[in-house]
């Protein structure tokens with residue numbers, strides 16, 4: 260009897276805590292704040308990629324583990340994404356979001372393409388003709404897949420520390 | 426049963442109290458997590474940082490804006506140093522560098538991490554905000570094995586993770602930039618808004634490149650980047666003594682009065698000393714044959 264009462268007490272308390280603290284604490288949904296978010300099968304940099312997300316996509320957080328979050332995607336796919344790829348703000352992409360522009364200064368919304376953007380870079384480039392972005396664009400094309408990484412580590416006998424492979 | 430239940434108002438009050446102590450609870454939980462080994466100290470740092478309110482700082486730039494800053498900083502670096510156009514060598518750097526970056530505490534960066542060799546005999550390296558890393562041939566010649574090379578790249582990743590480039594932006598510039606951005610309306614190319622933003626942007630790039638290329642970061646920033654590198658090397662499975670061996674070779678190769686690491690970084694001796702304070706006992710790095718062979722093939726004649 261006393262045990263049951265204790266459990267009821269804890270349940271009710273956590274319910275109130277959730278309600279009072281509101282969305283800031285709940286934060287069940289987060290947005291991808293980078294160009295390509297990688298969702299992995301395990302919470303590790305060696306986990307295979309099960310899904311790729313685009314900038315601004317929102318994900319539902321279902322579990323935390325260290326610097327990783329387990330997310331549920333539309334279509335039933337689940338996997339792990341590193342916290343550094345996520346933002347608590349909703350990210351509004353510019354296309355079709357003209358009305359959002361005025362309200363985008365709030366702390367809960369970020370507007371993609373605002374501030375230092377492609378447009379500003381173009382203007383900066385036109386004012387500084389000696390600066391060359393050709394190699395920057397080429398660098399961005401240097402991509403290494405998780406499979407290549409794994410094969411490379413294996414071939415060179417580089418063994419990630421057990422449990423340290425986060 | 427009914428009489429035994431606590432009055433609802435009391436329950437509400439109790440849970441309210443527990444909510445208010447949430448932030449200190451975070452720090453207690455983090456400390457416990459750390460002592461039990463569930464949370465690494467760097468993860469603990471980032472958890473603490475998120476719990477704390479952010480003051481007006483460079484962190485208010487979105488990763489997307491940081492990305493555009495990084496691209497232009499990189500483009501300025503490339504006006505001073507030409508790229509070393511060897512696809513195989515650049516690919517080798519990227520496979521090691523991107524693997525390390527994925528294992529770091531900040532794998533999620535807007536445009537990803539990318540690495541490029543610079544065709545210069547100087548002993549130098551640069552890391553822009555948002556993941557562009559440049560290493561000169563002169564610095565690569567200080568590496569006798571892959572672990573030493575990984576150490577060079579891990580140090581640069583450390584600068585990015587610790588946001589040293591972004592911290593070089595002058596405080597007044599940050600305020601100016603964030604104010605301009607907040608007031609930004611519908612902008613079109615060539616408009617007043619874009620002109621104002623571009624001016625602030627140009628100033629931001631200058632702040633960062635002046636520090637990164639000319640003045641150098643603080644000594645403590647360099648030691649911090651070394652410690653980050655040591656942690657990262659261990660995590661991936663490279664020998665942290667690769668960093669010590671690279672610094673020992675650098676000591677021989679650096680020329681006094683040089684405008685490279687001789688000017689912008691603490692001396693290799695001091696860096697080794699700081700790393701060893703962190704508990705690294707020097708022992709010769711042992712490299713498996715296959716790893717040494719591929720290194721020689723790629724960088725033996727750099």
Ligand SMILES: [Zn+2]
Nearest residue numbers: 584647650690
């Ligand atoms: Zn450095």
